[in-house]
Amino acid sequence: MIVQRIVEAYVPDKIILYGSYAYGMPRPDSDFDLLILKETTEPPRDRRFAVRKAIWPLPTTIPVEPLVVTESELARRLEIGDQYFQEIVSRGRTVYDRQGLARSRRMVRSRRPRLRSRRSASQRP
Structure with a gap:
């Protein structure tokens, strides 16, 4: 419920539950x-307030x-060896991934024609 509300109202790219x-x-x-990943130019305090x-x-x-954080901020923290962010990325659980959802939807759409043709073939005498 919390993640769904954040996704609807804040439209992040990814959400990772950690801790x-x-x-x-x-x-x-x-x-x-x-940990909420979103491409934005908002200052960190405003991002937190929006969520x-x-x-x-x-x-x-x-x-x-x-x-x-933004992707580039996360990459920078990982690059300098920030253990806090390393633990989040390695042990956290992705609870929302917009790209993953888009990928899944594309896969389902691309398989529909094949599924339809298989069904029609199996229904033939």
């Missing part, structure tokens, strides 16, 4: 840690900690 919920070890005081605004009306008792 205790992603690693299967949440505690009562745990929050949802989300919080998108999820604000949702009835959740678990706090959400969004970290919004």
Whole structure:
């Protein structure tokens, strides 16, 4: 529900859940840690505010900690060996990937003609 709301209102490229919920070890005081990738020129503070605004009306008792970065910012952090981001990328769980969705939709569309032709062939006497 949280991810869906962020996707609808903020339109990110990718969302990665990391931290205790992603690693299967949440505690009562745990929050949802989300790395959100989006190409934007907004300052980091405004990005975070936009995500919080998108999820604000949702009835959740678990706090959400969004970290919004661009692809180039993430690449730069990984390039300099930032262990925090390395752990997110290596251990986090991708919960939304716009390119992955687009790829899946293209695959389904490209297979439809073949599926139709197989069905018609199997229905022939």
